Amino acid sequence: MSARLRGDELIARRWLAASPERVWTAFTTPAGIAAFWGGAHAVVPPGSVAVDLRPGGEFALDTRAPGGATRRLRFVYVSVAPPRELVFDEPVTGLRSTVTIRPDGDGVELTVHQRGLPPELRTTRAANGLASILEALTIHLRNGEADDPA
Amino acid sequence: MPPAPASAQPDLDAAFAALADPVRRALVGRLARGDATVTELAEPFALTQQAISHHVGVLRRCGLVEQRRDGTRRPCRLRADRLAQLSDWIEDQRRVWADRLDALERHLADDGPAR
Numbered sequence: 001m002s003a004r005l006r007g008d009e010l011i012a013r014r015w016l017a018a019s020p021e022r023v024w025t026a027f028t029t030p031a032g033i034a035a036f037w038g039g040a041h042a043v044v045p046p047g048s049v050a051v052d053l054r055p056g057g058e059f060a061l062d063t064r065a066p067g068g069a070t071r072r073l074r075f076v077y078v079s080v081a082p083p084r085e086l087v088f089d090e091p092v093t094g095l096r097s098t099v100t101i102r103p104d105g106d107g108v109e110l111t112v113h114q115r116g117l118p119p120e121l122r123t124t125r126a127a128n129g130l131a132s133i134l135e136a137l138t139i140h141l142r143n144g145e146a147d148d149p150a
Numbered sequence: 151m152p153p154a155p156a157s158a159q160p161d162l163d164a165a166f167a168a169l170a171d172p173v174r175r176a177l178v179g180r181l182a183r184g185d186a187t188v189t190e191l192a193e194p195f196a197l198t199q200q201a202i203s204h205h206v207g208v209l210r211r212c213g214l215v216e217q218r219r220d221g222t223r224r225p226c227r228l229r230a231d232r233l234a235q236l237s238d239w240i241e242d243q244r245r246v247w248a249d250r251l252d253a254l255e256r257h258l259a260d261d262g263p264a265r
Contacts, residue, residue, distance in 0.1 A: 012247035018258040026254055035257040039249030092163045110254075112247050 011097075011114050017107040024083035027099060028053050038063055048072075055079055059088065162239055164212040165232065173197070174205050178214060181228040191226065 016023055026032035030049035038044040048062035060074045078087040078096065086099040098113045168174055177191055192202040206226055209215040213232045217224050 011244055012251055014251040014255070016251075016255060016258060022258060023254075026257060032257070036250055036253035039246060039253050041249060092167065095166065110251070112251075114243065 010111065012110075012112045014110050015104060015107055016110055020083040020101045020103055020108050023101050023108050023110060024086075027086055028080075028082070033059070033061060037061060041066065053077065053080055161213070162235060165214055165236055166239075168208050168212045168214060169236075171205070171208075174209055177202070177205055177209065178228060178233075181215065181226060185225040185227045187223050187225050 026036060028051060030046060030051055033049045033051070034044045034046035037049075042063040042065050044061050044063055049060070051057075051059045053059070055077055057077050058074060059077065060072060062070050062072055064070045073090075074092075075088040075090055075097075078089055080086060084101055087096065089096045096115045098111075098115070100111045100113070102109045102111075169178065173195065176195075180186060180191060180194070188199055188203050188206055191206065192199045195202065206215060206217070210217060210226075214229055215226050216229055217226050
């Protein structure tokens with residue numbers, strides 16, 4: 001993991017038996033994105049994927065849930081460094097995702113980070129960070145409102 | 151409450167967008183330690199009360215903060231249930247990516263030559 005990503009939220013890491021170029025292609029071509037972006041629980045119609053692979057370019061796709069609900073997802077590329085690193089923002093939420101592809105043995109180690117998360121939620125274990133906030137809130141509520149500074 | 155995917159909760163977008171601002175994150179951090187009026191919230195900041203009111207308004211509209219009337223005071227309170235939804239969303243993102251990477255592994259295994 002690269003040091004400058006330290007402190008961001010690590011969402012996923014996976015070793016994959018493939019070359020960096022193939023993983024890069026999967027992430028940056030409509031056919032590749034359609035093949036995996038939906039995971040097991042949503043379908044991405046291949047025709048819905050649009051990729052403008054350059055900084056400032058948009059990539060967009062439809063996800064169709066089993067119930068038929070379809071949503072258009074849009075992202076904007078921040079940086080494009082084949083076949084190593086892809087950074088994109090989701091403009092609506094401000095969340096930034098960084099996909100890093102690092103050669104490792106016979107394959108690659110792929111990591112997905114998200115940043116732009118509120119610091120209260122950005123700890124290694126987000127739930128714990130939140131728990132401390134909720135604990136402070138609970139203590140405050142237990143003490144009642146009389147101790148509010150006037 | 152099982153977290154729905156973010157795609158089913160467009161209202162969460164507003165909460166995350168609200169928290170993309172450092173002042174508003176600081177306000178949330180302050181309110182986690184206890185309720186406070188706009189005047190009290192403004193104290194640590196080099197910002198006018200008007201500016202703080204604006205930020206509180208954003209947090210209120212996305213449901214992260216509620217404001218009640220207490221005589222002449224209008225203290226703000228953090229909505230813990232709403233913050234919990236955001237935390238659930240992050241956990242949900244983890245699951246989504248784990249699921250995606252499973253699918254990516256299958257795709258790489260099925261498609262194209264082995265290296």
